[in-house]
Amino acid sequence: MTSVSASRRRILSLWLPRLPIDRIKRKLSSTSATPDDGKPNVVVIKDGNALLIHSLDDVAARYGLSHGLPLANARAICPDLVVHEADTAADAKTLEDIADWCDRFTPLVALDPPHGLALDITGCAHLFGGEAMLMKLLCDALTARGFTVSAAIASNAICARTLNRHVHGRIVPDGEEAALVSPLPVAALGAGEAITLGLRRAGLKTIGDVASRGRHEISARFGSAFTRILAQALGEGDAPISPRKTPPDYIVEKRFAEPVATDTVIAASLSSLAAMLVAAMAQQGKGARRLEAYFFRTDGVVRMIAIDTGQPVTETRVIDRLFRERLDALSDPLDPGFGFDLIRLCASRSEIVVQEQRDLDAHVHDNDELAALIDRIAARIGGKRVVVHLPEDTHIPERAALPMPAQQHLAAALHADWPARVESEPPLRPLRLFDRPEEIQVVAQVPDGPPARFVWRRAAHAVVRAEGPERIAMEWWRPEGQGLTRDYFRIEDEHGLRFWLYRDGLYDREIDPKTGKPVQPAWYMHGLFA
Incomplete structure (x- = not known):
């Protein structure tokens, strides 16, 4: 991807002012339910203890209803009002879906919440017959799908966004941003109600009125962030967008x-x-x-x-x-x-x-x-489900092998340095460890030694051979390592089955960090030998 200077960048700003009510009407039209034709429809949202109009359709607007009007006042004006409850999560999902659809025009699509999008169309408008044809194609398609839409194209996102809040279909040539934006009201900047009210009280009703004052005066009264927005709306500087997806290579x-x-x-x-x-x-x-x-x-x-x-x-x-x-x-x-x-x-x-030069070795x-x-x-099954194990420098059994995605760590697994063992000796630890050690019931036990009989998964086992203990202390220096000392034993029962058991804690020689009392050890099954 090559960088484009700010003077050549072109941004198409989309605004869907009635996205919540349009989404609901689309949903009703796609099901058996049908919207009430001819009746005013509004979406309300709870603000404190009051219900306010969050979105409304054309019929409700013709009755004089407006955004932010309390529902009680709206019902007094229009008794047959059809009210829908706001679902901001569904609205956000719909905006994401529209952004996915807009990827067909450009891979650089950014969200402009709550109901807007910004498309970087630099260098791709000619593929659709020019900027005017691209904007018409996009807006006609959204209108056909039941969305009210306003669009504008300018050299940066703030300028285009400011225009499409009041004028639909405006394409701003480079260098003419200030002339086209100046007549618009200060509310078009989207700087917030407090700043807009402060500007009006100061007698600054249009963006041109604000631009005529010194920038240091504006910054001192309304902050540097507002001054930056004002400069970008006038075309003085770039306003980069943050695309939803990283552009592909x-x-x-x-x-x-x-x-x-x-x-x-x-x-x-x-x-x-x-x-x-x-x-x-x-x-x-x-x-x-x-x-x-x-x-x-x-x-x-x-x-x-x-x-x-x-x-x-x-x-x-x-x-x-x-x-x-x-x-x-x-x-x-x-x-x-x-x-x-x-x-x-x-x-x-x-x-x-x-x-790489390959030899003849198969x-x-x-x-x-x-x-x-x-x-x-x-x-077929997902990359996260195909794993290799890498050795970890720790003596804790369940942490000795770290599962990692095989696609990214295959080479490391092939050259991993695992602890060596004597070929003539049986393995000290089993190849299969349980994700979570399972508690067993000890029926009989050698004093301070391994169990003589135990029950695991409702099956009784009599121990004929045992080897151990292998004492392992937990990593006390880690916040999650405040565990008890373990004594591991290799066990073989009368049927030749071999298990790896451990005793969690030492008799009367260790304090349980959770209860503060002497430990009453429990026994757990941690793995099975082949």
Whole structure:
């Protein structure tokens, strides 16, 4: 991605002033319930002990209702008012969904809560016929989906946001920001009710009136933050946006004149996009470590499928195979609905491919085959479920092996330095440890030694051989390590089953940190030997 100077940057600001009521009406129209046509509809939100109007439709606005009006006053004005309860979480989710849909126009989409979006369209407006055509296309699509929308384009987000709160469809050429913003009321800056009221009391009703005063006067009275917003609205300086998603390293996409819905066409499209992506990365000697496929449905729903790889991928067939594995394993199958009109493939993370000289030893390629197998399994069940274990420098048994994702730590696991043991001796510790040690009931016990008989999982075991103890003290220097001293024993019962038990605490020689009383030790099963 190349940087763009502030004078050339173009930001499209979207504002959905009636998003809460539009969302509710869309939901009612999609179900058996039908909205009350011709009746005023409002959304109310609780503020203290009062219910205030949070959003309203056109019919309610024609009755003279306004945002922030108490519900009691609104009912007095309009007795047949239809009232809906506000759901800010659902509104935020709807705004996120609209932002996902806007990704088809530019990958740089930022939220402007509570009901706005900012799109960085620098360098991509020509793909849609220019800025005017892009704004019209976007607004017409949102209007067709039942949303009231206002839009403006300017050199920075604050200027565009200030304009679209009062004027719809304005495109500001570079250098003309101050002339177009100055006639607007000071409330358009969105600086808060206290500052807006203070400006009006001072006789400053428009942005131009505020701009005519010295900046030091404005800063002294209303703070430097407001002065910065004012300067950005006038086009003096940049106002960078914070995109919801990090821009991918490489991106390719395919648009369809007619929506596609068949698995064959979708798979062929993904394959062709993979070939284009591999060719683009090969020019810079890179391979993909994370791939993301976006499927844009004609009804606005966007589905994203991601796969991670342990090594940089540089072959189209590997990408095809991984996405085939991922699509086959989806618990929620890819539903094309009425079809996809855009499919996009991104390499959100890439790495330089290091060329290595390989010899004729067949075992040299074993690691590559293992990494490929891990990638295929991870594509099916998720990367976090395929783990390798790395040794930890600790004497606490449950912390001696650290599980880590195999795709990122395979090389470290292959070269890990595990404690050596004598081949002729049995292992001191079992390969299988329980996630949580299970308490056992000791029926008979050797004095200050291992159990002679015990019950575990409702089965009785008689001990015929025992070895130990191996005494392990907890890490007292850690806040979570204030545990009791453990005595571990290797146990074999009459059936030849071998267990790893420990006694939690020492008889009358240790104080329980939780109760402050002498310890009454308990016995636990921690692992099983093969």
